[in-house]
Amino acid sequence: MSSEEQSTSYARALDHAEEMLGFRLERFLEPTPGEPENASDFKRIATTHAFDDAWPRTTHLDTRTRALVSVATVASLGIAEPLRGQIRIALRQGVTKEEIVEAFIQIAVYAGVARAFDGYSIAAQVFAEQDDAS
Template identity: 70%
Template sequence: MTTPPNPAAARYDAALETAADLLGFRLESFLGTSPTEPTNAADFMRIATEHAFADAWSRTEHLDTRTRALISVTVAASLGVTEPLRGQLRIALHNGVTKEEIVELFVQVAVYAGVARAFEGYQIATEVFAETA
């Protein structure tokens, strides 16, 4: 007897493949849970991963990946969420956004989200730039 296909598992696998394509590395090592977490923690990781990489990033009909990456960096920087910003910067750089364009992005963030928020985000950008030097 063969095991029937599992659409939920296929969707998660597709999301992980999209993430790997965008980042240039696999996410699985970041998505594990520890024994001290509740049993539904893995559900949260799966749902969040699918939402980002299966629902949003895969939509390239009207916004290409490069543009979506610029938007994502801008949103993460404006919100001041440093770890998501670090990931979005990696995606942007891996998908053709230049360091110079990212600097210009922070000029816009300074104007519309505040200079302090832009400086804070730009500090993360310099760390990510150093990874690719």
């Protein structure tokens, strides 16, 4: 892939992420002190892979379902900040709070109650943010 194609794909990914999240990702992707030069490559590749390769695939799995699967996956892994983003995406894609709670019931069964409670505390924070914004 040429650098021009990479740049175009990255721009599409950033635009798609904004559509899904409601804000631009660039502030999270800026270099921080001490990062090596290739850190920007990692951030570009990961962002492009998620938001220009995976999320737009709607032929067999719609975006709403993909969002709920992403909540369950990230919650099961116990990764807090991406979980916050995935819950925001899910809510913006029409997943209800009740459906997210049901996902956490499944997470409790298959990934563990402690992991589910930990993730659900983040969901409750996002739900409160949504209520405050309304």
